[in-house]
Amino acid sequence: DAGVTQSPTHLIKTRGQQVTLRCSPKSGHDTVSWYQQALGQGPQFIFQYYEEEERQRGNFPDRFSGHQFPNYSSELNVNALLLGDSALYLCASSFTATGVGYTFGSGTRLTVV
Amino acid sequence: EDKVVQSPLSLVVHEGDTVTLNCSYEVTNFRSLLWYKQEKKAPTFLFMLTSSGIEKKSGRLSSILDKKELFSILNITATQTGDSAIYLCAAISSNTGKLIFGQGTTLQVKP
Numbered sequence: 001d002a003g004v005t006q007s008p009t010h011l012i013k014t015r016g017q018q019v020t021l022r023c024s025p026k027s028g029h030d031t032v033s034w035y036q037q038a039l040g041q042g043p044q045f046i047f048q049y050y051e052e053e054e055r056q057r058g059n060f061p062d063r064f065s066g067h068q069f070p071n072y073s074s075e076l077n078v079n080a081l082l083l084g085d086s087a088l089y090l091c092a093s094s095f096t097a098t099g100v101g102y103t104f105g106s107g108t109r110l111t112v113v
Numbered sequence: 114e115d116k117v118v119q120s121p122l123s124l125v126v127h128e129g130d131t132v133t134l135n136c137s138y139e140v141t142n143f144r145s146l147l148w149y150k151q152e153k154k155a156p157t158f159l160f161m162l163t164s165s166g167i168e169k170k171s172g173r174l175s176s177i178l179d180k181k182e183l184f185s186i187l188n189i190t191a192t193q194t195g196d197s198a199i200y201l202c203a204a205i206s207s208n209t210g211k212l213i214f215g216q217g218t219t220l221q222v223k224p
Binding site (some may be wrong): 031035042056 | 117119126147149154155156158159194201203208212213214215216217
């Protein structure tokens, strides 16, 4: 039973560029949530997708957008990258929007230079 | 605004010591509290606590929730170097289903 898979594992981008991160949820899970974890901090909620719609959103600018596909996989897009966007981006999947059975992927380490 | 606070932020102990990590929360329509261990990247699940006063145990780790005082503790007995990690506490609101994390406690266990 595959867990949550994220790609790529590492990424280096230049300020102003755009980036797309990908997440495949655990089998049987239908909800995907994205978190940003800056160095030395706890993960911060970006948004949550369920039934291909954004259901919840944290305090992140519109430069952060996402998508969920019919197979429940998800993408996180960040436009106009800033140095402050450098962080570990974690994807977590769960069953239904109530968050039962949260499972995290290994994350994508994004470095903006 | 929903908030989760962990203490201490960092801790250095020696193998064999017992540690207690604290987590307090203020979350609207609180549903459950979760503890995770994060060694390199993916947080790995330790405990989910929903009922007050019921201790959950897994080997040398145990945790309990106090819904009246709005806090939880994670105990690790007979610590080992492999326990060195960041320990994250997160609360779930029934309203939103999202995890609200604390800052984490960085535990270093020295030989």
